[in-house]
Amino acid sequence: MAAKGYVEISVECCKGCGLCVVSCPVKCLEIKKTDTNSFGLHYSFQAEDKCIACKNCAIVCPDACITVYKKTV
Amino acid sequence: MREGYEVVYKRPKSLIETRMHYCPGCFHGTVHKLLMEVLDEMEIVEKTIGVCPVGCSVFAYDYMNVDMQEAAHGRAAAVATAISRLHPDKYVFSYQGDGDLAAIGTAETIHACNRGENIVFIFINNGIYGMTGGQMAPTTLKGQITTTSPHGRDPINAGMPLKMSEIVSGFDGVAYVERVSCNTAGNARKTKKALEKAMKISEQKIGTSFIEVISNCPSGWKCTPVQSLDWIKDEQIPYFPLGVIKEPGK
Amino acid sequence: MGEIRFMKGNEALAEAAIRAGMQGYFGYPITPQSEIVEYLAMQEPNHDYVLVHAESEVASINMLYGGAGAGSRVMTTTSSPGFSLMQEGVSYIACAELPCVIANISRGGPGLGTIQASQGDYFQAVKGGGHGDYNLIVLAPNSVQEMVDHTIMAFELADKYNTPALILTDGAIGQMMEKVVLPEPIEYKPNKPWATTGKTKDRERNYITSLYIKSEDMEQKNFKLQAKYKEIKENEVRFESYKIDDAEIIIVSYGVSSRTSKKVVDLAREKGIKVGLLRPITLWPFPTEEIARLSKLDSTKFFLSVEMSVGQMVEDVKLNVEGRKPVYMYGRTGGIMMTPEEILEYAVKKYEEG
Numbered sequence: 001m002a003a004k005g006y007v008e009i010s011v012e013c014c015k016g017c018g019l020c021v022v023s024c025p026v027k028c029l030e031i032k033k034t035d036t037n038s039f040g041l042h043y044s045f046q047a048e049d050k051c052i053a054c055k056n057c058a059i060v061c062p063d064a065c066i067t068v069y070k071k072t073v
Numbered sequence: 074m075r076e077g078y079e080v081v082y083k084r085p086k087s088l089i090e091t092r093m094h095y096c097p098g099c100f101h102g103t104v105h106k107l108l109m110e111v112l113d114e115m116e117i118v119e120k121t122i123g124v125c126p127v128g129c130s131v132f133a134y135d136y137m138n139v140d141m142q143e144a145a146h147g148r149a150a151a152v153a154t155a156i157s158r159l160h161p162d163k164y165v166f167s168y169q170g171d172g173d174l175a176a177i178g179t180a181e182t183i184h185a186c187n188r189g190e191n192i193v194f195i196f197i198n199n200g201i202y203g204m205t206g207g208q209m210a211p212t213t214l215k216g217q218i219t220t221t222s223p224h225g226r227d228p229i230n231a232g233m234p235l236k237m238s239e240i241v242s243g244f245d246g247v248a249y250v251e252r253v254s255c256n257t258a259g260n261a262r263k264t265k266k267a268l269e270k271a272m273k274i275s276e277q278k279i280g281t282s283f284i285e286v287i288s289n290c291p292s293g294w295k296c297t298p299v300q301s302l303d304w305i306k307d308e309q310i311p312y313f314p315l316g317v318i319k320e321p322g323k
Numbered sequence: 324m325g326e327i328r329f330m331k332g333n334e335a336l337a338e339a340a341i342r343a344g345m346q347g348y349f350g351y352p353i354t355p356q357s358e359i360v361e362y363l364a365m366q367e368p369n370h371d372y373v374l375v376h377a378e379s380e381v382a383s384i385n386m387l388y389g390g391a392g393a394g395s396r397v398m399t400t401t402s403s404p405g406f407s408l409m410q411e412g413v414s415y416i417a418c419a420e421l422p423c424v425i426a427n428i429s430r431g432g433p434g435l436g437t438i439q440a441s442q443g444d445y446f447q448a449v450k451g452g453g454h455g456d457y458n459l460i461v462l463a464p465n466s467v468q469e470m471v472d473h474t475i476m477a478f479e480l481a482d483k484y485n486t487p488a489l490i491l492t493d494g495a496i497g498q499m500m501e502k503v504v505l506p507e508p509i510e511y512k513p514n515k516p517w518a519t520t521g522k523t524k525d526r527e528r529n530y531i532t533s534l535y536i537k538s539e540d541m542e543q544k545n546f547k548l549q550a551k552y553k554e555i556k557e558n559e560v561r562f563e564s565y566k567i568d569d570a571e572i573i574i575v576s577y578g579v580s581s582r583t584s585k586k587v588v589d590l591a592r593e594k595g596i597k598v599g600l601l602r603p604i605t606l607w608p609f610p611t612e613e614i615a616r617l618s619k620l621d622s623t624k625f626f627l628s629v630e631m632s633v634g635q636m637v638e639d640v641k642l643n644v645e646g647r648k649p650v651y652m653y654g655r656t657g658g659i660m661m662t663p664e665e666i667l668e669y670a671v672k673k674y675e676e677g
Contacts, residue, residue, distance in 0.1 A: 006075065017098030017291075017298035023258045041097070056258035058082040059265075062102030063093060068082035069074060122393065122519050134530040140519035142392045143532035145415050148385035151377070155389030155397070156519065158373040159347050163521055181385070184378040 005053025005070045009044050013065035016042035020057035020066060026050050029057060085109040087118050087138040094132060096203075098298020100288040101130050103255045104197060107265040108166070109137060115272055121164040122156050124149040126178075128170035129203045147178025150185035153192045164275050166193040171212040172202045175237050179211075182241070189246025189280040193271040196237060199288040200309065207293030211235040214308055219293070234312060238285045242319040248280030250318040254287035256305040260315065279321055287313050326505045332467045333358035333497040335505075336400070336426060336490070339474035341366060344511025345424075346395040347373045349386035351405060354438040355494035356428035359400045380405035384412030384425075391421035392531035394518025396478055396511055400426040402494070403444050404435065406452075413487060414453030418533035418544070420551075422481035424474065425459075426490040428497035431658040439658020440495035442578055445635035448491045449607040456545055458552050460488040460559065461606040463577040467501035473604075475506065484555055491606060493631070495579040495660065561604035562613055566592065570599025572670055573617050575640050576629040577603050579660070584629045586663035587670065594667075596674060597622075606636070614643040625649040627670055632656060649673075 007029075009020075014037065021029045021044060030047040037043050053070035074080070084090075087109040095101045112118045118139055125133035127146035134141035144152040149167040157165040174182050174196050185192060201219055202208040209222040212234045216225040226234075242250040249271060253264040264286060271282035287309050289301035296304065330338065337359045340348070350360040360376065367374045373390075377383040383399045390397035401409065406427040416423060427448065431441035448461045460480050462473040470492065477488035522528045535541040566588050567573065576584035581602040591598035601617065603610050617623055625648050628637035637652040644650050653669045655661050 002077070005081070006078065013092055015097035019098055019298055019302070022299055022302065053081055054258075055082045059107075059258050059261045060103060060255060062095065062097075062099055062106075064084040064088055064102065064106040066082070067080060067084070069078040070081040072077055072079050119521050119523055122521060124389070131534060134528070134532065138522065138528050140522045140528055141530045142389060142519055143530065143534055144388070145385060145411055148381065148388075148412070151382040151385035152389030152392070154375060154382075155347060155349060155373075155386035156393045158375060159390050159393050159395045159397075160520065180378055181382050184382065188375075 002071065003049045003051050005051040005068060006049065007046050007051055007057060007069070008067045009046070010065035011037045011043045013063050014041070014043035015063055016044060017062065018044070019060045019062065020044050023056040023060045025054060025056065026052055085113045087113050089136050089138050091135065093136055095129065096292045098289065098291045098301060099129070100199070100255045100286065101197065103261060104195065104264065104286055105133065105136050107261065108195065108268055111265060111268045111272060112139065115269065117164055117272065120162065121166065122160065124153045124156070124165070124167045126169040126173035128173050130168055130170060130197065131204070133168055147173050147176070148181055149173065150178060150181035150192070154185050154190045157191050161191070164193070164272055165191065166195055168195045169197065170203070171196070171198045171200065171210045175211045175235050182237070186241040186247050186281045186283065187244045191275055191278050192281055193275050194281065194283045195268070196283065196285045197288045198285050198313065199290040200234070201290045201293040203290045203293050207290070214312055236313065238283060238318050241283050246280050247283060247319060248321045249274050249282040252285045252287065252313060252315050252318060254305055254310065254315055256287070256302045274321060287315065325507060328503055328505060329500060330467055330503050331358060331498060331500050332470045332492070333428060334362045335467045335503050336470040336474050337362040338505060339471040340398050340424070341370055341372065342506055342508040343475045343478040344396055344509045345372050345398050345478070347390040347397040349375045349377050349383040349390065349397065349399050351377050351380050351383050351401065353402045353405045355430055355497050356400050356402045356426070359426070380408040381412065384409035387423050387425070388412055388416050388419070388421060391416065391423040392419065392519055394513050394515040394520050396513065398424040398426070400428065402427065403429045403432050403441070406444060406447065410453035413459070414455055414457060415533045416487050417457035417459065418455065419531050420485040421487065421531065422485050423487050424477045424481055424490065425487055426492070429491065429493045431656060437658045438494065440493035440579060440631065440660070441656065441658055442493060442580065442631040443635070443656065444491065445606065445630065445632060448489055449609065449639070457548060458607050460484070460486060460555060462488065462490050463604060463606050464490065464492050464496060465578050465581045465602065466496070467499060468503050470496065471503050471505060480559065484551055486551065493579050556608040559605060560608045560610050562610040563602040563604060565600040565602070567599035567601060567617070569622060570597050571622055571624040572596065572598040572674060573623055573626045574598060574600045574629055575603070575614070575626060575636065576600065577606060577636065580629050580631050583661050583663055583666065587666045590663055590667050591670065596671065598670065609639050611643045614640060615645070618644040618647040623648055625651060625673060627673070628652045629661070629666055630654045631661070
């Protein structure tokens with residue numbers, strides 16, 4: 001069964017602060033330690049497909065780089 | 074977008090599509106975003122005029138797609154007073170840090186609040202001067218180490234941290250005072266609610282609103298953004314308790 | 324023909340501001356200008372302007388910034404120590420290119436000084452005053468009538484050039500009473516598309532700032548300001564000449580001391596000494612070309628700057644005489660009004676020294 005939600009995080013916009021990672025109740029976000037964006041910063045990404053579309057990560061994101069999608073049916 | 078999904082949260086329209094200059098994890102961005110969400114949802118962008126301070130948020134007008142004025146250090150309350158008086162049909166907000174609002178601009182803040190100017194103050198309290206490199210602010214906690222209190226803030230020399238929300242809540246002209254934070258998703262949601270409530274109070278023209286946001290400064294505090302959340306929870310909030318301090322009719 | 328009244332200088336200035344369509348006034352009491360705040364407070368119910376009795380001159384000038392930035396015709400008034408307090412804000416306003424009017428009904432300094440009339444704020448007025456490279460348009464009324472005329476002119480010039488205009492006068496002109504003719508009120512309609520009045524859908528956001536953090540941007544901003552100041556210098560120099568054509572001694576004097584100096588001209592001519600008066604009406608832009616022209620005339624023997632200071636405007640006179648003729652200065656300070664006789668005595672002494 002597909003997950004309830006998923007997120008898109010703008011790689012260029014993200015500064016890798018990690019506030020989204022700790023705000024996620026299902027621990028599906030991680031910081032990409034093996035890569036950087038063009039600013040030389042690690043960035044956050046959805047590592048596991050178990051997002052519940054609670055929006056916590058997007059609300060605390062200081063750079064407004066997270067879009068949250070929720071399953072319609 | 075994947076099939077069978079819909080957008081339930083995205084960057085607010087009025088937050089300009091650009092990369093903000095703030096350090097990673099800084100709550101300035103969070104509060105900018107929440108404020109723009111409120112203006113968008115209330116559909117009052119056209120009727121809002123903002124004032125930004127001197128400090129890290131001096132460039133707030135680069136991010137908020139509303140008419141704005143950049144004030145001299147500490148004088149945002151005076152600038153906002155004139156705008157509000159000359160445009161009584163507009164929502165006027167003053168976005169200021171603690172060095173700006175509570176040190177150099179204390180007089181302007183106090184008198185604007187005492188006059189009950191129809192202004193929404195958004196007071197970012199991170200207990201430090203961020204832009205100039207992490208010096209002691211009037212809100213720096215007792216014992217907190219900064220570049221100008223390298224041995225920790227000593228109340229004998231520097232007094233205790235200034236509680237601006239409690240001070241301004243004593244004025245008849247002030248309608249609504251709430252202290253919030255963005256250290257958790259729940260608290261960030263409360264911050265947004267407080268901003269919305271303040272804007273609605275502004276519409277009623279019943280006095281000043283004052284929203285103090287307990288904020289962070291990972292760069293100035295010399296910690297990671299995630300560590301800054303612990304400092305807020307363990308050190309700042311116990312001294313600056315969150316919650317409504319004053320509201321209309323109470 | 325307008326309405327004729329017998330008025331105090333400060334009240335005339337206030338009434339003129341109302342008739343100029345002033346929409347906002349922000350002020351703080353200080354002697355000898357408090358009548359302006361008082362007059363405007365008294366008249367407020369009869370008009371549409373906003374009046375805020377500010378908590379300090381610092382607040383007043385920043386309210387002026389806010390009001391001007393929001394597109395309104397606004398004014399503040401003060402006296403010397405208050406004007407010193409305002410300087411940071413004036414610099415911001417000049418850089419942000421906001422039109423507004425400031426009046427300094429000056430008193431004697433330095434320090435807390437005296438509440439008596441003085442012209443010791445000349446440098447502060449014409450050399451910028453605050454930090455950075457900027458100038459204000461500076462008008463120097465010498466009568467109650469000119470308090471009216473210059474106030475209206477200050478609003479017009481401020482709007483024309485998007486720059487703060489300063490009325491620099493003194494406690495004597497502010498406090499004296501004279502007959503004035505008041506003009507009909509102006510129907511002022513602001514046309515300031517750059518102002519922060521709320522971002523409508525048909526335009527980009529407006530923002531008012533004096534921040535240019537990149538060096539290149541700051542320099543470009545300075546070039547823009549200097550181009551504007553050049554245009555003002557070319558178009559807005561105002562002065563008055565009295566018996567100047569055949570004069571051997573050219574007195575340069577402004578404000579209240581120009582009135583005394585005019586008497587000196589007449590007294591000297593009774594003695595057969597040809598004295599003339601050049602009265603700058605705009606202290607900035609200064610009548611540089613007229614002073615240079617007079618300094619090149621064979622008939623001119625020397626210049627005498629008469630001012631109620633230890634010698635401030637005299638420096639600008641010297642700059643434009645460029646050593647072609649001697650330039651002297653006579654002045655009193657502390658609020659002491661000069662008599663025509665003492666000025667004449669000094670002028671005659673210099674004349675006889677050859």
